[in-house]
Amino acid sequence: MKILLVGSGGREHALGLGLHADPACSELHVAPGNPGISEFAQCHALDVKNNAEIVALAIKISADLVVIGPEIPLVNGVADDLRRLKIAVFGPSKAAAQLEGSKTFAKEVMADAGVLTAQSFTCANVQEYENALDSFGAPYVVKDDGLAGGKGVVVTNNRDEALNHALSCGRVVIEEYLDGPEVSLFGISDGTSILAMQPAQDFKRAHDNDEGPNTGGMGAYSPLPWAPTNIVDDTYEQVLAPMIAEMAARGTPFVGLLYAGLALTSQGIRVIEFNVRFGDPETQVLIPLLKTPLARLLYKAATSGLADTVLEWRDQSAVTVVLAAHGYPTSPQFGGVVSNLQRIENVEIFHAGTSHGDQGLTATGGRVLTVTGTGTDLTEARDRAYRVISQISLPGAFYRSDIALKASVAEKGN
Numbered sequence: 001m002k003i004l005l006v007g008s009g010g011r012e013h014a015l016g017l018g019l020h021a022d023p024a025c026s027e028l029h030v031a032p033g034n035p036g037i038s039e040f041a042q043c044h045a046l047d048v049k050n051n052a053e054i055v056a057l058a059i060k061i062s063a064d065l066v067v068i069g070p071e072i073p074l075v076n077g078v079a080d081d082l083r084r085l086k087i088a089v090f091g092p093s094k095a096a097a098q099l100e101g102s103k104t105f106a107k108e109v110m111a112d113a114g115v116l117t118a119q120s121f122t123c124a125n126v127q128e129y130e131n132a133l134d135s136f137g138a139p140y141v142v143k144d145d146g147l148a149g150g151k152g153v154v155v156t157n158n159r160d161e162a163l164n165h166a167l168s169c170g171r172v173v174i175e176e177y178l179d180g181p182e183v184s185l186f187g188i189s190d191g192t193s194i195l196a197m198q199p200a201q202d203f204k205r206a207h208d209n210d211e212g213p214n215t216g217g218m219g220a221y222s223p224l225p226w227a228p229t230n231i232v233d234d235t236y237e238q239v240l241a242p243m244i245a246e247m248a249a250r251g252t253p254f255v256g257l258l259y260a261g262l263a264l265t266s267q268g269i270r271v272i273e274f275n276v277r278f279g280d281p282e283t284q285v286l287i288p289l290l291k292t293p294l295a296r297l298l299y300k301a302a303t304s305g306l307a308d309t310v311l312e313w314r315d316q317s318a319v320t321v322v323l324a325a326h327g328y329p330t331s332p333q334f335g336g337v338v339s340n341l342q343r344i345e346n347v348e349i350f351h352a353g354t355s356h357g358d359q360g361l362t363a364t365g366g367r368v369l370t371v372t373g374t375g376t377d378l379t380e381a382r383d384r385a386y387r388v389i390s391q392i393s394l395p396g397a398f399y400r401s402d403i404a405l406k407a408s409v410a411e412k413g414n
């Protein structure tokens with residue numbers, strides 16, 4: 001099977017490795033890809049915002065399957081364009097991608113599906129902002145209604161800051177604050193069936209102890225030794241299955257990866273957000289742990305064939321740590337030279353924002369690399385990831401030192 005994977009980040013590097021490792025994948029093409037991916041796949045220059053370029057490349061290489069990594073082409077409807085040409089694609093239609101493209105739409109579908117989430121108001125002017133903020137009280141949660149790459153959300157006790165964020169966005173969703181640990185739980189769907197993956201936890205804030213601004217994600221780990229044992233079944237029953245049924249009933253079936261961002265509150269599971277593609281950096285811990293061959297799995301999802309599939313996992317833990325450029329997420333500094341990428345066993349260095357420059361490997365994105373360690377427990381996985389990331393040189397770069405720390409200490413204590 002010839003596969004075209006679209007995207008260029010750490011998520012795509014991890015997906016690419018998984019696809020490449022499946023013997024059913026005869027050729028792997030990635031567009032635009034990155035220097036890490038180019039070590040095992042053919043990379044093609046391409047603008048992911050341009051549907052026509054994606055379609056033309058899929059035709060040119062006679063792709064049997066197209067896997068779309070990032071949300072932007074999905075929200076732009078590239079999956080519809082490919083399906084019209086009878087090309088199998090892992091990724092939702094434009095209509096279904098609105099689950100990520102519009103927070104208001106996601107809330108409507110959840111309400112119809114009986115899926116529990118934070119109460120919210122969609123607001124577009126100062127009067128509405130103020131009414132909503134005052135009706136919920138602090139901590140305030142203000143979200144840009146459209147796509148913002150995980151950076152459009154402000155959670156603060158400061159009412160002025162909340163109001164200013166709303167003013168800078170225009171149309172926003174202001175909602176109830178959900179207390180409790182966050183979990184990312186992904187489902188792979190063919191439009192009718194959905195398979196729940198094992199849960200992961202992402203670290204959204206830029207700095208240690210969850211300080212600093214929200215980012216796309218600074219690290220992740222899986223599995224979660226502290227999570228309730230029935231979390232996967234409960235999320236399947238309360239969130240994933242009803243969402244897939246509701247989307248199908250609306251005539252806009254969801255095919256692809258449904259990312260449920262959950263809060264485990266004292267009242268039970270609540271949805272914080274949906275994304276319509278693999279999470280980054282959660283994918284960098286989930287793919288190394290997934291035993292089920294990835295190319296065949298995603299092909300089955302793209303061709304209504306998931307019904308009898310079960311996911312199999314390695315009995316291991318994985319921890320990934322993001323190396324971010326100085327200034328990320330507000331004003332990342334590009335152009336620094338990245339060196340000393342030393343490989344050791346049980347560690348993968350995933351490229352996220354790198355290019356080949358005149359002086360060698362160069363940082364060209366806010367999140368530059370993601371380093372994943374695997375091991376028999378979180379402590380071993382963590383040690384391996386940190387051993388490698390601490391050796392990498394990039395002037396001004398930083399990484400969090402507490403990814404999976406609490407969970408690994410708690411796990412050891414058990």
Ligand code: AMP
Nearest residue numbers: 118141150153176177178204261272273
């Ligand atoms: P989102 O882009 O919706 O995932 O929001 C980014 C981050 O903001 C989440 O991972 C949470 O840490 C936080 N957040 C969003 N919505 C809420 C909420 N209703 N209550 C508490 N924290 C939230």
Ligand code: GLY
Nearest residue numbers: 202217279280281
């Ligand atoms: N890790 C958060 C995201 O992928 O949106």
